[in-house]
Amino acid sequence: MEVVVPFSTDRPKSRLSGVLSPDERSAFSRAMLRDVLDAVAAAGGEPRVLATDAVDLERPVTVDDRPLTTAVNAALDARLGESPGDSGPVAVVMADLALATPAALRGLFEGGRDADVAVAPGRGGGTNAFVADDPAFRVDYHGASYLDHRQIAADAGLSVAVVDSHRLATDVDEPADLAELLIHAEADGDGGGGGESRAAQWLREAGFALDTADGRVGVERE
Ligand SMILES: Nc1nc2c(ncn2[C@@H]2O[C@H](COP(=O)(O)OP(=O)(O)OP(=O)(O)O)[C@@H](O)[C@H]2O)c(=O)[nH]1
Numbered sequence: 551m552e553v554v555v556p557f558s559t560d561r562p563k564s565r566l567s568g569v570l571s572p573d574e575r576s577a578f579s580r581a582m583l584r585d586v587l588d589a590v591a592a593a594g595g596e597p598r599v600l601a602t603d604a605v606d607l608e609r610p611v612t613v614d615d616r617p618l619t620t621a622v623n624a625a626l627d628a629r630l631g632e633s634p635g636d637s638g639p640v641a642v643v644m645a646d647l648a649l650a651t652p653a654a655l656r657g658l659f660e661g662g663r664d665a666d667v668a669v670a671p672g673r674g675g676g677t678n679a680f681v682a683d684d685p686a687f688r689v690d691y692h693g694a695s696y697l698d699h700r701q702i703a704a705d706a707g708l709s710v711a712v713v714d715s716h717r718l719a720t721d722v723d724e725p726a727d728l729a730e731l732l733i734h735a736e737a738d739g740d741g742g743g744g745g746e747s748r749a750a751q752w753l754r755e756a757g758f759a760l761d762t763a764d765g766r767v768g769v770e771r772e
């Protein structure tokens with residue numbers, strides 16, 4: 551299955567600007583991207599990065615500097631144009647799903663067999679990943695896009711399956727999400743038996759650690 555992985559190369563992860571410098575946000579984003587690409591490939595997907603600018607990777611990359619929704623819809627359109635009527639399912643998986651494992655992604659891909667569209671919602675109402683088995687499906691990201699995507703599917707007469715996955719629901723947007731990454735890296739590595747993820751290793755080497763001092767969980771930096 552083709553799996554499109556959108557990736558913003560310019561000013562990535564601005565919501566982490568309070569804890570990471572621009573260069574650090576860039577490096578950390580790339581670590582998460584590489585983890586996601588490896589997990590997609592290990593789950594049997596064929597990842598293609600959809601990036602706003604050139605990015606040095608040993609995976610296929612398409613550059614499209616238009617806004618996220620426009621670029622993803624253009625990627626869906628282009629697929630349709632290549633093999634009309636028989637393009638097969640396509641998945642879109644965000645590059646900031648730092649907890650994604652091959653098993654979690656296989657669950658997403660299998661969810662696509664039960665419905666025209668299988669969606670893995672993000673905490674906060676985003677759309678962290680989906681599989682569409684129908685070429686009519688189009689995206690509208692930002693805001694409560696999970697609800698919007700359900701409506702888009704309903705309007706097109708498409709059935710929707712919800713992929714209930716803690717790992718796919720966790721996109722790394724804000725400093726609190728770094729704690730989530732460290733907690734699960736410590737508990738079970740990458741969850742797929744392949745050792746610590748690049749993103750968790752990057753955080754540790756940058757001096758981040760869990761902070762439970764006041765009874766709540768957060769991160770601290772040396
Ligand atoms: N191709 C493409 N990918 C994008 C774009 N904006 C965000 N992304 C990617 O889409 C996914 C979700 O991004 P967001 O969390 O909404 O945005 P972000 O830029 O990563 O972070 P913030 O600046 O904090 O909003 C991530 O994989 C981003 O790299 C865009 O304009 N084009």
Ligand SMILES: C[C@H](OP(=O)(O)O)C(=O)O
Binds near residue numbers: 618675676690691723
């Ligand atoms: C792209 C956007 O991501 P978020 O801003 O929710 O992380 C969404 O899922 O609609």
